[in-house]
Amino acid sequence: MTKILKLLSLFLLALIFSCCENNIINDNPKWAIVIHGGAGTILKKNMSPEAEKAYKEKLSDALNAGCNILEDGGTSLDAVTAAINVMEDSPLFNAGKGAVFTAEGKNEMDASIMDGSNLMAGAVAGVSTVKNPILAARAVMEKSPHVMLAGEGADEFAKSHGLEIVDSSYFFTQRRWESYKRANKNKYGTVGAVALDKDGNLAAATSTGGMTNKMKGRIGDSPIIGAGTYADNKGCAVSATGHGEYFMRNVVAYDINALMKYSGVSLKEAANYVIMKKLKDQGGDGGIIAVDRAGNFVMTFNTTGMYRAYKNSAGFSEILIYKSDN
Amino acid sequence: MTKILKLLSLFLLALIFSCCENNIINDNPKWAIVIHGGAGTILKKNMSPEAEKAYKEKLSDALNAGCNILEDGGTSLDAVTAAINVMEDSPLFNAGKGAVFTAEGKNEMDASIMDGSNLMAGAVAGVSTVKNPILAARAVMEKSPHVMLAGEGADEFAKSHGLEIVDSSYFFTQRRWESYKRANKNKYGTVGAVALDKDGNLAAATSTGGMTNKMKGRIGDSPIIGAGTYADNKGCAVSATGHGEYFMRNVVAYDINALMKYSGVSLKEAANYVIMKKLKDQGGDGGIIAVDRAGNFVMTFNTTGMYRAYKNSAGFSEILIYKSDN
Numbered sequence: 001m002t003k004i005l006k007l008l009s010l011f012l013l014a015l016i017f018s019c020c021e022n023n024i025i026n027d028n029p030k031w032a033i034v035i036h037g038g039a040g041t042i043l044k045k046n047m048s049p050e051a052e053k054a055y056k057e058k059l060s061d062a063l064n065a066g067c068n069i070l071e072d073g074g075t076s077l078d079a080v081t082a083a084i085n086v087m088e089d090s091p092l093f094n095a096g097k098g099a100v101f102t103a104e105g106k107n108e109m110d111a112s113i114m115d116g117s118n119l120m121a122g123a124v125a126g127v128s129t130v131k132n133p134i135l136a137a138r139a140v141m142e143k144s145p146h147v148m149l150a151g152e153g154a155d156e157f158a159k160s161h162g163l164e165i166v167d168s169s170y171f172f173t174q175r176r177w178e179s180y181k182r183a184n185k186n187k188y189g190t191v192g193a194v195a196l197d198k199d200g201n202l203a204a205a206t207s208t209g210g211m212t213n214k215m216k217g218r219i220g221d222s223p224i225i226g227a228g229t230y231a232d233n234k235g236c237a238v239s240a241t242g243h244g245e246y247f248m249r250n251v252v253a254y255d256i257n258a259l260m261k262y263s264g265v266s267l268k269e270a271a272n273y274v275i276m277k278k279l280k281d282q283g284g285d286g287g288i289i290a291v292d293r294a295g296n297f298v299m300t301f302n303t304t305g306m307y308r309a310y311k312n313s314a315g316f317s318e319i320l321i322y323k324s325d326n
Numbered sequence: 327m328t329k330i331l332k333l334l335s336l337f338l339l340a341l342i343f344s345c346c347e348n349n350i351i352n353d354n355p356k357w358a359i360v361i362h363g364g365a366g367t368i369l370k371k372n373m374s375p376e377a378e379k380a381y382k383e384k385l386s387d388a389l390n391a392g393c394n395i396l397e398d399g400g401t402s403l404d405a406v407t408a409a410i411n412v413m414e415d416s417p418l419f420n421a422g423k424g425a426v427f428t429a430e431g432k433n434e435m436d437a438s439i440m441d442g443s444n445l446m447a448g449a450v451a452g453v454s455t456v457k458n459p460i461l462a463a464r465a466v467m468e469k470s471p472h473v474m475l476a477g478e479g480a481d482e483f484a485k486s487h488g489l490e491i492v493d494s495s496y497f498f499t500q501r502r503w504e505s506y507k508r509a510n511k512n513k514y515g516t517v518g519a520v521a522l523d524k525d526g527n528l529a530a531a532t533s534t535g536g537m538t539n540k541m542k543g544r545i546g547d548s549p550i551i552g553a554g555t556y557a558d559n560k561g562c563a564v565s566a567t568g569h570g571e572y573f574m575r576n577v578v579a580y581d582i583n584a585l586m587k588y589s590g591v592s593l594k595e596a597a598n599y600v601i602m603k604k605l606k607d608q609g610g611d612g613g614i615i616a617v618d619r620a621g622n623f624v625m626t627f628n629t630t631g632m633y634r635a636y637k638n639s640a641g642f643s644e645i646l647i648y649k650s651d652n
Contacts, residue, residue: 114575119575119576119608120575121574121575125451125476125545126476126477144541145571146540146541146544146545146571147545147570147571147574147575148544148545148546148550148574149541149542149543149544149545150451150452150476150477150543150544150545151452151476151477151478151543152477152542152543153541153542153543153544154543156542156543157541157543214472215470215472215475215479215483216475216478216479216482217475217476217477217478217479217480217482217483218472218474218475218476218479219451219472219473219474219475219476220474224474224550224551224552225550225553225574225575225577226550226552226553226574226577226580227551227552230577244473245471245472245473248447248473248474248551248552249440249445249446249447249473249551250445251551251552251556251577251580254552254577254580254581254584255580255584258580258581258584258585258588259584259588262584262585262588262589263588263589282445
């Protein structure tokens with residue numbers, strides 16, 4: 001009887017431990033990838049089963065695009081680029097095809113990428129002709145002496161480096177979007193990806209169309225290294241989504257990294273403090289995904305939902321939308 | 327004899343302490359302001375006495391513009407704005423009048439400002455017609471829902487809020503610059519200011535013309551909240567100058583603030599670690615000025631010079647240029 005009680009209490013302890021460590025895998029997977037497709041007021045009651053299915057399928061496509069690279073021993077940089085590419089090409093998300101319009105009825109897109117192994121980073125802001133802004137951000141990182149290019153200069157740079165240029169009409173497909181618009185009055189859908197590769201290197205990337213009806217020239221947190229995107233092998237890789245201005249004032253992506261490095265707290269504690277306490281107290285809606293070098297990862301948001309998914313070499317994988325999915 | 331030795335050793339200790347605490351005043355002044363006019367390869371042997379005098383006079387003008395406000399009980403936000411305005415209006419510095427040219431022969435200026443009492447911030451990037459970019463940054467903070475506006479959108483916003491718009495020819499005055507050009511082959515001169523006011527509030531501001539011959543659309547660290555500028559009453563106010571790309575990748579201004587808050591080190595230790603160790607190891611040239619709520623301040627740079635000056639209510643004031651001035 002005592003033995004049974006002992007076994008039972010051990011089982012209960014294990015259960016409690018696994019609940020507390022939700023979203024944190026501690027067996028050092030060889031690789032891991034986490035993606036998001038935006039956080040906001042995303043409620044199951046407002047979502048049609050068709051829309052939910054479409055979002056989950058596209059998140060799965062993006063996740064697999066990244067996983068295939070990581071499984072083959074590719075870099076985290078290539079994995080996040082591939083995952084973002086898939087989401088940029090889908091009209092479901094507010095990035096690339098499907099980006100929202102400015103108050104002037106134009107698309108102005110932002111993107112950034114960072115390599116945690118050497119702190120190299122690239123970003124574009126306000127681009128309007130390059131098909132995949134994340135490829136332009138990566139070209140800035142790899143083929144220019146700069147970190148950030150904006151506006152015409154960024155579009156011209158992308159073109160001069162052979163990236164695919166499209167007519168601005170490409171970014172919006174009325175027919176494909178109409179069916180989802182009724183279900184989602186507000187268009188969320190900044191997309192992001194963070195990854196750890198087999199070499200132990202971290203990378204992060206983010207791409208967005210910005211805020212609906214934003215002022216001409218407005219730059220949000222997505223292309224800002226430190227606010228919307230950060231990757232540092234000594235800490236973690238982070239991609240953010242939400243009300244950009246709050247993420248900029250609080251330097252959210254870097255703040256989580258700094259808390260880990262300077263306070264010695266875990267990734268989960270750092271993310272919880274920044275998103276659920278600091279930002280929430282200020283009224284800053286949104287969330288982040290992040291992964292550290294041990295493969296611990298978080299998907300932390302203070303809204304009712306965040307399109308999100310993860311997969312790692314330990315065999316764990318989930319595709320989630322609502323807060324209640326946690 | 328023993329008594330004399332004791333007194334002597336006490337005196338030596340005090341001397342050592344005061345040397346170690348160079349640039350740090352610990353008697354909690356009511357207000358303090360620190361300004362910079364750029365860091366770089368600034369050597370006395372290459373500087374004419376006339377140029378040196380001109381720089382010192384203009385730094386003094388900028389310092390006094392800020393001091394007058396702080397002495398009268400004005401805000402740190404008004405003080406840093408006033409100091410930056412004076413330097414933007416001078417062709418000596420690479421900000422406003424006197425801004426450098428892009429590879430296309432155009433002026434594209436960046437500026438940012440932050441209020442440490444509430445983390446509100448404003449920035450403009452790539453403006454080319456507003457006479458004082460720092461006023462445009464402040465208008466973004468106070469009169470828009472956004473933190474950052476770039477390009478035409480930013481210029482149009484500044485105009486719509488009644489800021490002075492000038493022809494692009496205003497920013498370069500050949501005649502006034504020519505006499506200094508010979509002495510300074512490379513044009514440094516991003517300008518910045520940080521201040522503590524009598525209410526205990528911190529503010530920071532930075533303004534620049536960017537890098538000489540920079541690519542069209544290049545955005546550096548100056549308009550990036552967290553990289554070139556940050557202010558937080560809980561930590562410090564920072565303005566940076568140097569090779570912007572390194573400052574962006576390392577989120578320098580926020581990093582100093584984060585180190586103070588999360589590691590509990592002093593402002594001086596945080597600034598030394600970031601500028602003299604992290605940046606130096608990476609080859610990132612430049613420096614920062616910073617002040618905390620106790621009135622401690624630093625002017626830390628890893629180059630041969632930084633135009634810099636400080637003044638506080640305790641009566642301390644200096645105007646310095648070279649490293650050897652320390």
